[in-house]
Amino acid sequence: MGNLTKGSIRLGEIVLFIVKLQLFWFVSVFRFGIITGIFPSTATVINLLFRGFKELDDVSSIKWQDFLKAGQKHFKAANVLGFISFFISLILYIDWRISLIFIQNRFFHVVLFLFTMVVITTLIYVLPCYVRYEMPLTSYFKQAFFLMLCSIPSSIAIFLGLIVVGFISTMFPVFTLVPVPLFLLPTVWFSYQSMLRLEKQAVSN
Template sequence: MFEKRWYNRLGDFGFNLILLNILWVAFTLLGLVIFGLFPATIALFAVIRKWILENEDTPILQEFIKRYKAEFKMANVIGYIVFLIGMGLYLDFQIVQKISNESLQVLLINAILVIGIFYLIAVLYVFPLYVHFDFKLMKYLQYACILSIARPFQTIMMVAFVGVILYLYMLMPALIFPFGMSLFSYIVMRVAALSFPKKKVLQET
């Protein structure tokens, strides 16, 4: 059987990332951004998860559309829960800045910053967990928080890789158009998959 050479595989990899990024943008816009952003993101992670763990030859377009439709409602529910939690932290930060007691203000600002960093790290796990496991809604948020702490090596690796990607995008903004969200999601999904315990273990907890 013919085996692809490394440069053919690299070319396929790049093409698939570009295609996925185009689909993510297109279906986000299809949902008028407000309703399309989270279903498109879930569909993106679902395709990448299948691509990484099951089959590199996954029919990307068909799989993306299928997951976008199937997860449209639930993706918006979990997406906006995560968004509202973030907005709550932002509003808390704005309120704390108006406190006149300087010592209390510094203490609360530092506490919110620590919680905010933990929140951002946990968010990186939410979508990979959603496409990999079948849980009740709040379990995704619970396990995202648990994995952020329980898998420190993978968490540090994920944050480092995400930082590198964002830095590359700042240095070369032209990369954002072809690879923006798809490369970011690929790295997050790839590292997150290393953090996942067996499904049986999670289902029994």
């Protein structure tokens, strides 16, 4: 079998895997009650992407029942972390509205912008940290903050990756059919690389 044929088969497996992730995520969200289904379903997709980065063959044949069981496992913890992250984001939005309408101070806006970027980047790492590590729930925010501080290049790469994905989706609307795995790919990939790097440093020390 030639390299071109092998590459085509591999590409087909990746595309099928991404389509399945999107389909399973969508069904799972409704299965768990829409509002309470978003975070455990997303955590399950992140977990499968982590495993796929390590060995695609391990997860390419994932079945709906396996996805559902994983979602049930993540249901409570992922929702707690997800809703805490949501309310923190909501508070930041309210702060921005107050700042823009009432304060109107350029220096304060710059400070608030930098603070917002730190918080949002930390929140982006929360679910990947939850999927990767076992620790008390409150410790995931500390771990995410630590990961953000130690992986600034990766954090920047995540935002650049999201911009690229958004641009590709605009240019090729067919990609909007699989928005969840597509937008999670840069986030999970760079989070995964950051975690591996820190874990190797911890072992070497």
